[in-house]
Amino acid sequence: MSTAANLKIRQAFANRLVSIMQATPEVGSQVRLAKAANLSQASIQRFLSLASSATIDNVAKLAEALGISPGELLEDPASRIQYDRSAYALLSAEEKRGIELFVAFTIHQHFHGGMGGSNGVV
Structure with missing residues (x-):
């Protein structure tokens, strides 16, 4: 996959993660989400800043912490x-x-x- 395509996917994931965090106050901060997902706050920061890509396992952990399906973190809500x-x-x-x-x-x-x-x- 090209670097541009990879960056586009990471940006979409980060945007979706921020949107869901804002709609989920109980885990709305990076610290609370990290704790709920059993990830480091630094990992959450790297996903949001596009410094690194989330693994499938991390997407699953984040989705579970947010009470949604992993697919909801990856899809465009306008298509639903x-x-x-x-x-x-x-x-x-x-x-x-x-x-x-x-x-x-x-x-x-x-x-x-x-x-x-x-x-x-x-």
């Missing part, structure tokens, strides 16, 4: 659908499937402008 995850977790499998089908249908409609000749299967 916003919804109440705790309420969604309470839905039945059938209701969750209905939501998935609705999203797939909506995306299909957007790109194909209607059913026009399809058999209705998404």
Whole structure:
């Protein structure tokens, strides 16, 4: 991977980490996050200053300390659908499937402008 691409990934990770830290006051400081994740404060500082890359193990430790999935530290939040995850977790499998089908249908409609000749299967 090129140095520019690596730097871009580290910057995105650092930005996301800062954003989540700010939204999670109980571990919002570098010191508290380091303690909760069993990492050094210096490691947190190096990730945030782009001086070093976090290993997969470190991403997992940080995510656990922040109460999120490791993927949430690595993805662009603008690419995610916003919804109440705790309420969604309470839905039945059938209701969750209905939501998935609705999203797939909506995306299909957007790109194909209607059913026009399809058999209705998404």
